[in-house]
Amino acid sequence: MSISLTIKTLIGIEVTPEILMERYAETGDAKVLSQLYDACADDLFHFLVTHSDYTLAKDVAQKTWLKIIEKRHLYRPSGRFKPWLFTIARRTLLDEFRAQSKCVELDQLSLHTTTPNMTAEKIEERFDQVLMQLPFVQREAFCLQQEGFSLKEISEITSTSAETIKTRIRYARKTLRDALENIHE
Amino acid sequence: MSKQTNLTKTDDKLDLDKLYLNRKHQLRMPRSSKHVLLQHARETRISNGWFNRLSFYALAASTMLLVMFVSFTPNQSPLNNAHLVTNVELHSMPVDNIKPSISAELTQRRAQHYADYIAKEQTLKAYRQSFAKIMSTNNGLELKTCDNTRLYLSQTLVNALANMNKLDSNVKKGQQVAIVFDKQGIILSILEPKQGPMC
Numbered sequence: 001m002s003i004s005l006t007i008k009t010l011i012g013i014e015v016t017p018e019i020l021m022e023r024y025a026e027t028g029d030a031k032v033l034s035q036l037y038d039a040c041a042d043d044l045f046h047f048l049v050t051h052s053d054y055t056l057a058k059d060v061a062q063k064t065w066l067k068i069i070e071k072r073h074l075y076r077p078s079g080r081f082k083p084w085l086f087t088i089a090r091r092t093l094l095d096e097f098r099a100q101s102k103c104v105e106l107d108q109l110s111l112h113t114t115t116p117n118m119t120a121e122k123i124e125e126r127f128d129q130v131l132m133q134l135p136f137v138q139r140e141a142f143c144l145q146q147e148g149f150s151l152k153e154i155s156e157i158t159s160t161s162a163e164t165i166k167t168r169i170r171y172a173r174k175t176l177r178d179a180l181e182n183i184h185e
Numbered sequence: 186m187s188k189q190t191n192l193t194k195t196d197d198k199l200d201l202d203k204l205y206l207n208r209k210h211q212l213r214m215p216r217s218s219k220h221v222l223l224q225h226a227r228e229t230r231i232s233n234g235w236f237n238r239l240s241f242y243a244l245a246a247s248t249m250l251l252v253m254f255v256s257f258t259p260n261q262s263p264l265n266n267a268h269l270v271t272n273v274e275l276h277s278m279p280v281d282n283i284k285p286s287i288s289a290e291l292t293q294r295r296a297q298h299y300a301d302y303i304a305k306e307q308t309l310k311a312y313r314q315s316f317a318k319i320m321s322t323n324n325g326l327e328l329k330t331c332d333n334t335r336l337y338l339s340q341t342l343v344n345a346l347a348n349m350n351k352l353d354s355n356v357k358k359g360q361q362v363a364i365v366f367d368k369q370g371i372i373l374s375i376l377e378p379k380q381g382p383m384c
Contacts, residue, residue, distance in 0.1 A: 028226070028229070030223050030226045030227045033222075033223065033226050034219070037219055037222065037223075041214040041218075042209070042213045042214050043209075044214070045212065045213065045214035046208075046209045049212050058215060061218065062221070062222065065218075066222070069225060069226050069229055070229070123204065124204060124207055124208070127201075127208065128208055131208070143205075146201075146202065146205045173201060180204075
């Protein structure tokens with residue numbers, strides 16, 4: 001690991017993923033990559049597992065990180081790292097979907113086509129069920145918002161207009177709220 | 186993560202953010218994946234390192250070869266240089282190209298002379314002749330033609346005609362002469378008429 005990075009860590013300066021990625025792009029140091037992975041891997045995996053199943057999510061996450069390793073020289077320090085990471089992951093996931101079922105329309109894409117099971121007693125279980133039953137694009141917009149991305153970043157990641165993203169988030173939140181309010185009643 | 190849209194603030198009773206975070210804590214990336222990934226990163230780095238080193242050595246070796254080739258080649262054989270110069274001369278001034286150009290120039294000049302000659306012939310053929318009587322020789326000549334037109338010839342013209350032997354030296358005041366004009370009306374010569382007075 002580089003000296004400047006070590007000093008920053010020791011004196012308590014927050015080492016952002018952008019700094020780590022920039023350093024990794026320069027040096028290719030596996031230790032820096034390890035730090036970067038620790039900072040972002042769980043967020044990415046959760047996003048992927050919410051849009052696919054456990055095995056596919058693990059596979060796509062692995063492929064995404066391999067792309068990061070191989071294309072590290074393409075990283076531009078001007079932007080944020082996480083939107084770049086999520087953009088690559090999303091494209092990889094969609095490629096996997098297309099490989100499995102030739103042509104995929106995102107609006108119709110849903111991995112959970114079974115009848116909604118609203119018998120869960122715990123609110124966490126109910127949240128999980130309703131979230132997974134949301135349309136793909138609404139779930140995607142909601143998750144990216146929860147990951148802290150701005151509307152502009154979400155629209156860039158998904159290649160959709162900000163207004164559309166706003167609508168999708170509003171619908172997703174309404175569906176979740178309605179479903180969870182019912183459990184209280 | 187700092188930026189959140191305002192939509193989250195409307196949910197009072199149901200904290201969707203908290204529920205989402207709880208869900209996230211339960212679903213984490215398997216630790217084994219990290220080990221595999223880092224291993225791959227190390228291997229990539231090592232192979233890239235070897236590739237970079239090999240590229241560097243190849244570049245250095247090719248540069249040295251180029252420098253050697255450039256520095257040794259010119260001093261090898263001076264005779265070759267002389268031969269080269271001869272070749273350049275031959276290529277830059279081919280013998281075959283000289284003859285046609287001279288020949289063409291000569292033909293052109295010949296044609297020009299011939300054209301001039303023809304033009305002169307036409308000039309001489311186009312003259313007209315009239316007769317006049319010399320009235321005075323002071324400051325040139327004054328000629329009175331058969332139709333009583335008077336022509337005044339300046340001394341300069343008289344001298345010029347005399348120099349060209351176009352003015353008969355035997356002409357005298359009161360004598361009849363033949364005046365030869367070209368087609369533009371320029372006097373070519375003033376001669377003593379051979380056939381006697383014509384007016």
